[in-house]
Amino acid sequence: MRGLREIAASFVVPGPSGVAVRTRIKQLTPADEEVLRLVGAHLGALAGRDLKARCRDGLEHEAEAWAVRKRELTPQSSARWAGSITKATHDQWALARRGALAHLQSLEAGVRTIRHRLSLPVGSKGAKRAPGGYRSRREWHAKARRLRVLEDRLERERADWEAGRVQVVRGGKRLARTRHHLPCAQLTEGGWRERWEAARWFLQADGESGKRYGNETIRISPSGEVSIRLPAPLRHLANAPHGRYVLTGRVRFAHRGQEWADRIEANRAVAYRIHYDTDRARWYVTASWQIPVSPTVPMAAALAHGVIGVDMNADHLAAWRLDTRGNPVGDPRRFFYDLSGTADHRDAQVRHALTRLLHWATSCGVKAIAVEDLDFTGEKTREKHGQKKRFRQLISGMPTSRLRTRLTSMADATGITVIAVDPAYTSRWGAQHWQKPLTSTTRTTTRHDAASIAIGRRAQGYPIRRRTAPPRTHQSDGCGHRTLQTGPDSPGREGPRPRIPGPRTRSVPPDTERTRATRKPNTVRGARSEQEWVQDSLLLTE
Structure with a gap:
């Protein structure tokens, strides 16, 4: 076969480098939920402002600008909250940048395909790896118009990519567009607004090794007690020393719970994220931490x-x-x-x-x-x-x-x-x-x-094709040779056939010998058969 591409070598997939487990925060009081809403909304507004500043910097961003943004956020939250917000901003900007590159490559592929098909005669056949021409003149005309649209869009995307501009929507572009199609989404304006605000909240904190239970901002004790370091404008809501608020509800991680407990007792870093599920009206917390990648097995x-x-x-x-x-x-x-x-x-x-x-x-x-x-x-x-x-x-x-x-x-x-x-x-x-x-x-x-x-x-490492059968005169079975690949020490796969006594002819059944051995004789032991042949004595002549 011609035109086949080269087959890449197989490889062992490396193991995961992180762990994330989620559980529900139960038995929350209305006061607890109100505090979580206020903290999430306040930090979410700071995160949106910081993301706007990061997108404005574009490709000219550097470490000094990062430090400046963090210092501006610290008085309105705390140093650790500001660090979590700026890090999440950088991750979101990098994700949008990768998405822009993927969209740019998709547009280039579409333009390249349309140009190739427009250059071919209408109705021409295509090859295995290259499409043919369009089926009708009408389709050719429609695709020519679409080519101009894609070229304009590609030019804009390429200019944005070179300038470092990205398009980011905190809360998600899909949810933002759903606002214009509420009947199709079976949502009311109030229900959509609740989802939109919950998606834009910010309640996540990075872990820090050496600190108590591995996190100073959102801390969960081995007994399941959850406490949050309140931002500076909300310190008056604290119910514990050092500006902290302790939730009434308790958490318990069922999956990898022992691994999580061993980690926080050793004061190793654990990151937490608290989010609200509007459909179920429940609060959840997700714990994540890094693990060493498992050594690759040969x-x-x-x-x-x-x-x-x-x-x-x-x-x-x-x-x-x-x-x-x-x-x-x-x-x-x-x-x-x-x-x-x-x-x-x-x-x-x-x-x-x-x-x-x-x-x-x-x-x-x-x-x-x-x-x-x-x-x-x-x-x-x-x-x-x-x-x-x-x-x-x-x-x-x-x-x-x-x-x-x-x-x-x-x-x-x-x-x-x-x-x-x-x-x-x-x-x-x-x-x-x-x-x-x-x-x-x-x-x-x-x-x-x-x-x-x-x-x-x-x-x-075996070829996909089965083992080639020998010539028909050398095949051991009447219906064809058994071509499965096997080794000499695997008789269960392709071993000798069971021994069946008797001759191998078409006229005699294969169990003739066994039948004769078990059949009752018709003659009496010791008696001469009437049909027994006896040689006569030789005649002597003179």
Whole structure:
């Protein structure tokens, strides 16, 4: 086959470098909630002002400007609150900068595609890697107009990128646009306003090692007591010494609770974020801290007990277990999820599917999971796929980044290694070489199941193609040679056939010898048979 791109080498995915756990703050009094609202609104206004200053500086920002902004915020909050606000501002500006670069690259790809298709005759066929011309003169004219729109937009985005201008909305651009479509979002103006204000609050503080319980601003004791260092204008609301407010409610971290407790008892840094869920009318706190990255397991050690190949699809994960020789073992497994609904629902569906996958891997004794290193950044553009709107929606809805992050974190906690492989041609070659041989009257092998085998074999370093069959005259079976790859010490996979006594001819049944051995004789022992042949004595002649 010509035109195939080079396959990248597989690699072991490094473990996570941080941990984040969330729990609910229960038993809050109305006074506690009012204090949290006032503190969040005050610090949120300071964060918005600081973000505006950072965006105004653009590419000319330097460490001295950062220090100036922090000194301006300190009298209205505290030194630690000001440090948390400026750090969050820098992170938000950097995220917007990366988003602007991605949008710029997407516009360049769209302009390049349209220009190529406009240069071709109308109705010309396309190649595998290059699209053809447009189907009609009408479509050609519409795309020519769209090219001018994209070129103008690209020129503006390029000018903003060179000048360091970014577009940031505190609270989210989607929620801001929802204000103009309240009936479609099934929201009232009061409900939208509550969401908007809660999204713009600022209640997060970075940890500091060496301080009591790892955080001086938002402090949580081992017993679950939460205390907050109030900003300077709100010190009159304090109910504890040193300008602190202690909440009535208590918290308890169920997930990684012991790890969190050991960390705060050692006074190691822990960052906290308090936020309000307007749909449930509940307050939550998220604790996060850094952990040393787990040492990368050698590829050979990870594959010592086989591997599970996983093919990610729009509604399920297709998985198949492979032994050390690359042979599929057992039946394929499918872990379904539903990606419709809210973001929290989609995230929960992904977590549940990965939990079932990891439980199955643990029960099988497998220490490695192979997944594709997918990236649909440049594959879901409108100009590349044209009228394939359903396909663009399909690949846009696949949570590749979130699934990869979730799987890495959850697999590290269970001691399972994640191996990333090149996704090129796995579905095509898997269906070509494995779908038909593994389909039987009792098992239907899908294209996705075959792709999971291709992914697992690529992680093991084996070719996806099955072993070539010998000439037909040398095949050992009447229905074809068994072509599964196996070793000489695996008789359970491709060993000798069971011994069946009897001759191997078409005229005599294969169990003739066993039947004769158990059949009752018709003659009496010691008696001469009437049909026994006796040689006559030789005649002597003279």
